[in-house]
Amino acid sequence: xxxxxxxVAIVGGGPTGLSAATELKRMGVARVVILERSAExxxxxxxxxxxxxxxxxxxxxxxGPAYAHRLVNTANExxxxxxxxxxxxxxxxxxILTVASPDGILTLQATIxxxxxxxxxxxxxxxxxxxxRPSGVMNTAALQAFxxxxxxxxxxRPIIVGSELVSxxxxxxxxxxxxxxxxxxxxxPLPQARRSFFAMxxxxxxxxxxxxxxxxxxxxxxxxxxxxxxxxxxxxVLDCDGVILSGRFVAEAALAEASGLALDRGTGGPAIDQHxxxxxxxxxxxxxxxxxxxxxxxxxxxxxxxxxxIAAELKAPARxxxxxxxxxxxxxxxxxxxxxxxxxxxxxxGAAPALNLRADGAARGRLVLSDASGTPLRExxxxxAPQQPIRFSLAGLDLAADSNDLKLRLEPxx
Ligand SMILES: Cc1cc2nc3c(=O)[nH]c(=O)nc-3n(C[C@H](O)[C@H](O)[C@H](O)COP(=O)(O)OP(=O)(O)OC[C@H]3O[C@@H](n4cnc5c(N)ncnc54)[C@H](O)[C@@H]3O)c2cc1C
Numbered sequence: 343x344x345x346x347x348x349x350v351a352i353v354g355g356g357p358t359g360l361s362a363a364t365e366l367k368r369m370g371v372a373r374v375v376i377l378e379r380s381a382e383x384x385x386x387x388x389x390x391x392x393x394x395x396x397x398x399x400x401x402x403x404x405x406g407p408a409y410a411h412r413l414v415n416t417a418n419e420x421x422x423x424x425x426x427x428x429x430x431x432x433x434x435x436x437x438i439l440t441v442a443s444p445d446g447i448l449t450l451q452a453t454i455x456x457x458x459x460x461x462x463x464x465x466x467x468x469x470x471x472x473x474x475r476p477s478g479v480m481n482t483a484a485l486q487a488f489x490x491x492x493x494x495x496x497x498x499r500p501i502i503v504g505s506e507l508v509s510x511x512x513x514x515x516x517x518x519x520x521x522x523x524x525x526x527x528x529x530x531p532l533p534q535a536r537r538s539f540f541a542m543x544x545x546x547x548x549x550x551x552x553x554x555x556x557x558x559x560x561x562x563x564x565x566x567x568x569x570x571x572x573x574x575x576x577x578x579v580l581d582c583d584g585v586i587l588s589g590r591f592v593a594e595a596a597l598a599e600a601s602g603l604a605l606d607r608g609t610g611g612p613a614i615d616q617h618x619x620x621x622x623x624x625x626x627x628x629x630x631x632x633x634x635x636x637x638x639x640x641x642x643x644x645x646x647x648x649x650x651x652i653a654a655e656l657k658a659p660a661r662x663x664x665x666x667x668x669x670x671x672x673x674x675x676x677x678x679x680x681x682x683x684x685x686x687x688x689x690x691x692g693a694a695p696a697l698n699l700r701a702d703g704a705a706r707g708r709l710v711l712s713d714a715s716g717t718p719l720r721e722x723x724x725x726x727a728p729q730q731p732i733r734f735s736l737a738g739l740d741l742a743a744d745s746n747d748l749k750l751r752l753e754p755x756x
Pocket of ligand 1 (some may be wrong): 353355357380384385387392393429431458459460461508511565594628630631641
């Protein structure tokens with residue numbers, strides 16, 4: 343076997359890739375490599391200098407860097423090969439990977455590839471934020487890299503755009519380094535994370551301005567103010583010296599797309615079955631690239647689960663899926679942004695503990711799973727904030743008897 347041949351090549355050394363690799367080694371898979379484009383493995387938590395990480399994995403509360411360090415150590419101890427500064431730039435038929443490395447372009451061969459490339463916050467261009475282009479406009483992840491890795495404070499009085507959980511992470515990061523956010527601005531009428539979390543900005547005297555649109559970022563060469571329109575139409579200027587664009591996560595799916603995988607419109611990432619199989623029999627996908635976004639603990643657990651499916655596939659190549667039949671597509675219906683997995687293979691439906699979904703906005707009412715004829719199979723009451731993760735349990739449902747599509751829809755409360 344050549345030194346560039348692996349049983350499993352994992353693209354991305356974040357919590358998902360590291361936990362999957364460790365589990366594969368624990369299950370006796372001989373040659374497991376992680377290809378990570380950064381100089382260090384660990385993924386996003388490397389930049390998050392604050393807790394809470396690690397409760398589910400290590401039964402303690404860690405900061406992001408301590409957590410990332412521990413995941414990397416555990417993978418190393420299990421015998422995983424981790425190649426940093428290795429960016430996978432393409433995959434080819436039959437498990438070929440093209441990799442840009444410090445030694446030039448390499449070609450690797452793997453029986454199975456796992457794509458675990460994560461998600462990132464939407465850029466200013468993707469968010470269509472108008473105005474000038476001064477310095478001092480960045481995402482939460484970039485802010486955290488500035489502060490925790492480079493020990494630099496990029497501004498003193500920024501506004502935070504967004505009201506997701508990660509927006510609270512931006513507040514914590516700011517306050518830990520003497521930065522006093524001027525306001526948290528949300529274009530939607532309601533905060534995007536659970537309302538109960540919003541005691542935090544209130545307690546830290548950061549006003550939350552919902553229903554507020556940015557009309558222009560102003561200043562040159564640095565940000566000096568942001569012009570906004572409040573709910574009701576009144577316009578105002580917020581003096582500030584920076585802008586943090588938080589949340590609105592986008593799947594890091596460039597490689598999946600370049601590999602020709604079927605993508606899901608709702609998540610933007612590869613469509614998968616409950617075992618993490620993509621539309622290519624050699625490629626699995628897991629973590630935030632398939633659901634932007636979940637916590638690190640969720641991704642870690644998913645990495646382990648998908649590793650077990652990959653180990654089964656390695657033992658009985660391609661047979662695992664064929665023996666499970668065509669399976670059933672799960673369609674996100676009215677009111678839902680996405681449902682993951684998008685396909686349930688007939689056998690082993692129980693392997694998907696639950697459908698993982700997000701609503702288009704605040705969701706209050708009933709979620710109804712029905713078959714192709716519209717007959718309801720299960721329903722669940724729901725009252726969730728717009729970006730709140732929602733789980734719909736499949737436990738006990740016999741879905742193997744049929745192969746028609748399933749549809750999950752939201753019936754809002756009148
Ligand atoms: C600002 C911020 C704060 C957060 N705070 C918390 C928190 O407090 N608690 C919590 O539980 N979760 C938090 N999260 C979420 C958590 O970080 C993620 O859920 C978790 O990191 C997802 O793991 P992942 O492995 O799927 O992806 P990632 O951690 O994003 O890892 C993906 C890896 O893939 C690599 N990669 C991408 N493309 C390629 C390629 N082509 N070739 C090689 N490598 C590639 C990337 O460099 C990266 O290292 C936070 C997220 C953000 C953005």
